[in-house]
Amino acid sequence: DARVTQTPRDKVTEMGQEVTMRCQPILGHNTVFWYRQTMKQGLELLAYFRNRAPLDDSGMPKDRFSAEMPDATLATLKIQPSEPRDSAVYFCASGLHDSGGYTFGSGTRLTVV
């Protein structure tokens, strides 16, 4: 089965450190999303790429978060500097535009202490 691969699975870091999360979307999918999930807020959309172009990052705190897609097989989400309130599970999802739903990766559980 094709799947979305995310690394690392778990990350514990100290406040102020840079965190980079990586995602390999399903081959052939032209849309990639970054979501953040917390108990309080549920699943929130952070960023959206179509054909590697960033089309929506309105859900992302611009001062510390950045999302890129350097090639079709890699999407990255960076937090610099990280803060305790960034602790959450970060999911990457991919799909085909105008076609059904999206497939989620296993997520990166981030803990900032």
Add this chain to the structure above:
Amino acid sequence: GQNIDQPTEMTATEGAIVQINCTYQTSGFNGLFWYQQHAGEAPTFLSYNVLDGLEEKGRFSSFLSRSKGYSYLLLKELQMKDSASYLCAVKNDYKLSFGAGTTVTVRA
């Protein structure tokens, strides 16, 4: 904006039927999705409705009424492994917005 409501928790007995309701108010609509999420795992796709009516997939069925802004997910012949969170999500253009999820607990 998007407003998606679903109950927080439901409990049912193994072998029974449970219906999870979802109501939504959105600025645009391109389809309604249901995802299942087990604790500590990723959401997995269950069903997709874009037209009114019932879609059946084995033990799971999903219904949509666009005029009423209403959907439900029906889980039949409940099994212990169905204990999970069920997320209603509305698609508007590309954007998939999720409800808070309904935690279903199946008891023996």
